[in-house]
Amino acid sequence: MLQTVSRLLFFCLLLATSQRPASAQFNLTPNAATAKVTASLVSEVKAAAPGESFRIAVKLEHQPHWHTYGKVLPADVIGKPTTLKWTLPEGWTVEELPWPDTHEVPSTDGKTSQGYDGTVYLPAKITPNGKSGNVGEISVKVDALVCDPQNCMPAKPEAKLTVALADKAEADPAMAEVFGQMTSAPASGIAEAKTPATVAKAPERSFAGYLLFAFVGGLILNVMPCVFPVLGIKIMSVVQQAGEDKRQVLMHGLAYTFGVLICFWALGGLVISLGKAWGFQLQSPGFVYGLCAFFLIFGLNMAGLFEIGASAVGVGADLQAKQGVSGSFFSGLLATIVATPCSAPFLGPALGYAVTLPAVQALLMFTMIGLGLASPFLILSLFPKLVSSLPRPGAWMESFKQGMSFLLFGTVAFLAWVLTGMVEGQPMLFTLFGLVIVALGCWIYGRWSLPHKPQRTRIIAVLLTLLCVGGGLAFGWPQVEKGAVSGGSHVEGGLTWEAWSPEKVAELRAANKAVYIDYTAKWCFTCQVNKRVYKDAALQKLIADKKVVLLKADWTNEDPRITKALSDLGKAAVPVNVLYTPGKEEPMILPELLSVDNVSTALQGL
Structure with missing residues (x-):
């Protein structure tokens, strides 16, 4: 049986790793x-x-x-x-x-x-x-x-x-x-869109107020779909630790918190030193694809397709006392990496303010965000009675663990959707097939690399697993056509949006037109939540009556022009929504979380 499967998998790998056109182009006869x-x-x-x-x-x-x-x-x-x-x-x-x-x-x-x-x-x-x-x-x-x-x-x-x-x-x-x-x-005479360095109507807040916003923003990140699966994994480890000594539980909480802070300090340092905007790592198709494969593998592990040792799954559910502290540290790193694109309400102003501060103060802002993100797990470790009140480990945990796997699969689906904004056409199909090959490797490992199998069988299974995972990653690695830029307009939520550019803003404002700009990105969950507002029929009628021109600034892929526009607005993260009123130089900046009421109120002032 193993030989038959091996031959079949070898044939599949030959197909997967065979050379294919980088951009999957075909010469077709004009229609x-x-x-x-x-x-x-x-x-x-x-x-x-x-x-x-x-x-x-x-x-x-x-x-x-x-x-x-x-x-x-x-x-x-x-x-x-x-x-x-x-x-x-x-x-x-x-x-x-x-x-x-x-x-x-x-x-x-x-x-x-x-x-x-x-x-x-x-x-x-x-x-x-x-x-x-x-x-x-x-x-x-x-x-x-x-x-x-x-x-x-x-x-x-x-x-x-x-x-x-x-x-x-x-x-x-x-x-x-x-x-x-x-x-x-x-071309040489094109006017640049003027965006103010500060917004006159923005309320002034003290540094302590921004620190509070940073902490609350980090706390809110825990309920975002890109972070919650990581918390789910760690909750499993806490459940398994119920009944252990308090010192060990506290060590887990401190390790997790330290992992979060280390990653926030590192990413914050990059943002400050390189001038990058928050969430820039998810503008890399390769990085997003790597996260897809990462969560897919651990989702399959939690679903019971295969089991791997605790030392290799620091973020997994089977942490043992000896290796659990390092696992908690790694979980903190992972939580931060997947949390950064989720610029929740309260967090946007803090990030925008942080990049304007001296390095020490800016790092203090990032520290508060990290403490907010780590606080739920840290509280559990500081108050062991909360841990001991959790149900005792038992047979029910296997069902709970498998149920938690669907949170990870949901994260894979979200990240794959983010990729569709970066990779187009047939290359995206190859990317999805690459994930299928990675899943095939996990199945081989779970089916034949078992302790009771002969050593030769287990060695072959491990080799085939490595080939599938490595070959799948190589086969599906995102192929992005460099230099490709698309323009034009599109309909979304019943409204027609035009592509944003500084020149377009300058042209419309020179024509004395009202301009509404939505700075957004596919990897920004809050941005997707905001889109529900535009489907309101009354709001659509108001936009039409006021003759507002809608511009979409899509920051899914890195765009230095959008980065600069956000910086000029005093922002470092999306979502950002602004309204330019004819005759007024400075725009009105709407709250990070939109509602029909706050958008309608802004438009009624035209």
């Missing part, structure tokens, strides 16, 4: 829709200078009677917004400029719509990076709906352009007329 609209790239320069921005444009050419839609659809238009996805050399950046106004075009069922036909140029600003003499290739994928009076179909034309870098930028006279007629200002 009929692509023929109705073609795309090409034009540039205002023949050669660009490193660090100097220049304009580029996507040239869309429509066949007669066919049209596509603009970046944003009017409320009465049924269609699909046109979006662009850019791929640039490493270090280059792109920012979309205002597109031409749409105009009336014939649509289906004898009706008219708003869109583009004929030839249209969609401009963007490119900032190159590199040395003179280098060459960079720019490519763009257009995602549009192309329609004629009879029918509509999706179209995804692509275009590429090669740009050389020189000591001095050289304009292209042939493109002077094209770019001269664009309504957008030259």
